[in-house]
Amino acid sequence: DTEVTQTPKHLVMGMTNKKSLKCEQHMGHRAMYWYKQKAKKPPELMFVYSYEKLSINESVPSRFSPECPNSSLLNLHLHALQPEDSALYLCASSPRAGNNEQFFGPGTRLTVL
Amino acid sequence: AQSVTQPDIHITVSEGASLELRCNYSYGATPYLFWYVQSPGQGLQLLLKYFSGDTLVQGIKGFEAEFKRSQSSFNLRKPSVHWSDAAEYFCAVGPIQGAQKLVFGQGTRLTINP
Numbered sequence: 098d099t100e101v102t103q104t105p106k107h108l109v110m111g112m113t114n115k116k117s118l119k120c121e122q123h124m125g126h127r128a129m130y131w132y133k134q135k136a137k138k139p140p141e142l143m144f145v146y147s148y149e150k151l152s153i154n155e156s157v158p159s160r161f162s163p164e165c166p167n168s169s170l171l172n173l174h175l176h177a178l179q180p181e182d183s184a185l186y187l188c189a190s191s192p193r194a195g196n197n198e199q200f201f202g203p204g205t206r207l208t209v210l
Numbered sequence: 211a212q213s214v215t216q217p218d219i220h221i222t223v224s225e226g227a228s229l230e231l232r233c234n235y236s237y238g239a240t241p242y243l244f245w246y247v248q249s250p251g252q253g254l255q256l257l258l259k260y261f262s263g264d265t266l267v268q269g270i271k272g273f274e275a276e277f278k279r280s281q282s283s284f285n286l287r288k289p290s291v292h293w294s295d296a297a298e299y300f301c302a303v304g305p306i307q308g309a310q311k312l313v314f315g316q317g318t319r320l321t322i323n324p
Contacts, residue, residue, distance in 0.1 A: 206251050
């Protein structure tokens with residue numbers, strides 16, 4: 098299996114909702130990432146997990162809460178989001194810490210009403 | 211600070227024509243360099259990477275890129291484009307501050323004329 102999968106593909110939520118984005122890879126990669134991408138912009142790094150531990154948090158608001166239950170799974174829990182949080186959320190993985198070759202999933206298109 | 215510049219926001223070429231997308235970087239040591247492609251509403255797909263060694267790198271879909279240290283460049287080329295190459299292209303450099311981070315350029319949108 099050589100891909101990163103993300104669910105759901107699309108998500109619409111209200112500002113009071115709680116939802117989660119899921120990411121999975123079965124390539125044995127030990128680093129996983131969350132990115133946020135606005136239209137016509139490059140991806141912006143949010144979080145990095147290395148060997149299931151949070152290693153980088155790019156000063157992301159606490160309404161975004163990452164979780165890495167095991168080496169194959171990465172979740173992003175969402176609560177009390179704002180309309181400006183609407184974006185494409187991308188998950189990526191890389192083979193090991195220090196290897197920057199990142200493999201991206203197809204993304205979740207999030208709309209906050 | 212590390213940075214990546216893609217000077218061309220939008221490029222239009224005719225199908226069958228050659229293509230060169232420019233990428234310049236600012237980095238204190240020998241970087242890892244990447245080119246990614248993104249179709250509308252999709253994730254990023256890795257086209258090719260440079261870590262060390264041969265400065266001419268071959269990638270998928272007929273793309274190649276050349277690392278030129280003296281010019282701090284890593285330009286992407288393809289001898290003959292296809293309509294399916296229309297997409298957004300991102301150049302990226304890492305690691306950043308020793309961490310598993312990439313810095314992306316702002317992207318170049320490629321349009322193909324039939």
